[in-house]
Amino acid sequence: MERDASEKHERFLTLFTAHESAIRAYVRCLVPTRDDAADIMQGISLVLWGKFEELNELDGFRSWALAVARYETLAWRRDKARDRLVLADDVLGMIAVDSAQQERQLSAQRDALENCLKQLPVDKKHLVLGAYEPGVCIQEIAEQSGRTVSAFYQWLHRMRLRLRDCCRRSLEVEGLS
């Protein structure tokens, strides 16, 4: 019995580990901030684990997990984000459908991201990663970069676009675009 539980654990972890990045990115498209996505992810992982036995085909883990993620994101929006400025339901619905359809390409994009990040000058790379570190104080990072907070956000926006373009080029080279 204990062995069965252990094997189940292992199967779940293997699948969750393989698909967590995709689930997180999917949720990220549907909520305003990364902190929101992190909150929702905690709930999703528990729901997935609790309902894992209901999943008949392990091959369908990713679609099933994305469906759970969609449901949990909607629940979060209903319960906690009433007073938040979140995109309208119909727009979120379009985004959810589009992003699920492009999932493979988006996954390849995230894989390419690390290499693209490496191509940035080291000081820029550190600033970008610094801005994403959990619990970071953006004001401090902005000061480090010699910019105001507002100018730093502008810069970060440009860096995201630059990285996105780099990922696109990488995917084109690999014939994945």
Next chain:
Amino acid sequence: MTDFTDARQLFSHYCRGEISAEQLRVLESALREDADLRNEFIEYMNVDSGLGQLAALSKSELAQIEALELEADAVRETGGESLKPPVLRDAFFGTYRSFAWFVAVVAATLLLTLAAWFRDSPEKVATSVATLVTQVDAALLHKGKPLSGIELSLGRYELSRGLVHVQFTSGVMLYVEAPAVFVVRSEKEVMLRNGRLSASVPPEGIGFVVKTPEAEVIDFGTEFSVDVEDGSSEVHVFDGLVRVHSGRVGANDKAAPVDLRESQAVRITDGTEKPVDIKLARDRFIRNFDEPWLNYALLVNELSPLAYYRMAIRDYGLVSEPSQYSGVVLTGEGKRPPHAQGVFAGGSLRVGVDSSGRGGRVDSPPALTTGQFSLTAFVYRESFALNSLVATNWNGERGNFAVSLDEIGALQATIRSKDGGETSITGGSPMPRALWRHVVVTADGQQLKLFEDGKLVASAPCTALVASDSDTLWFGTDDDSNRVWDGRIDELVLFDRALTEVEVAALFRTAQEEIASLK
């Protein structure tokens, strides 16, 4: 009509939770109407999510990944069986935040794997093969972490800022300029993945090898520089002999080697077999941090200067003789260091272009109180920027001199007199690019003169210079930082007397002899 350019700007506002109700309506409407914009939004958020995951990896985890990738590269390059870094990376990625216990298991497994792997690889034991002799404003990472101490063991190094001088146990001296990535493979071999380095190889270091992605350079006792960028490698030989094998590292079908002697240079481009002859780039590489007292410097000293800025490459600022007039090297954003090869054997101050140099500042400059003045310097222009400053102490109503380029790029000297008047003269023709020019400005209370390369090019009547005492002295910039020099400044000297035409000619002649002797 919806402005989609504005809508893209709103991605950033939305993803940090700082969008206004009105902005949200614009974004919603745009996303609803335009499928392409929706896809862009999804990609943008995907990048945001991916960056969040990358940043969540701890620095030590990243260092481990980098080390594994490096070693896997090394194994691949030597034709051995490779580890599979993407698999390792995925193992790290998947464990982000939740399931901390699983993180611990994976991390422990990886550490065990690493430990076993390093234990089974005796050649990877961290023994020092080189020593860091000097670093100038340097950020040197070893396997993703700042180098601790001065000993360099085998492995990958990334120089993201500044300059380093490294001495190998084989006696070989390397001078590396940021940005550069190199791998120390033994006391006699370095792989330069990108960037610039210069090597000085004594007899005991003969056989030292610098590999690049496109070539292998074997030294036979010499001084040479290598520049690797964008799929091509250049080898420049300043002294002695080197042998260059072109061809991708690890490839068996290398082309026949080419021997390069003094003053020769070649470029090897990825995918081509034959190196192409190119012009030797004497001004490009920093080949030494020493600032020898050559004849020019000795002559300057005989002329009793007030302050002499030799623009030596030092990690303690802008050094003056005498030292009480020393200042600071100003830096900002930029790819390359605020120093470059100087007009003679040493360094120079590099300002603007692609460097982090923003000029020099001296807060306690020498007083100019005699009513007379001279400034001598070598300047090297690297862009067509106009109106840029060489040196000045001018600040509003204060200060008494400025040497700059004018609106057509010609050298210009301006002084302020005791009577409050200003006198300005210009050389008349634009200064050429990528050439050192000797500049002298003299003011004897009657005539303001400008000399270029030993020749008088302009003069105008003037009266005695107003005294300056503690007015900040700037090199390559000024108090407003908006007329930044684009190039190099070297051997800058201030006098509180007017040099004679004979002295100016002697300085230029000595400089010419010096340059000729170094070629």
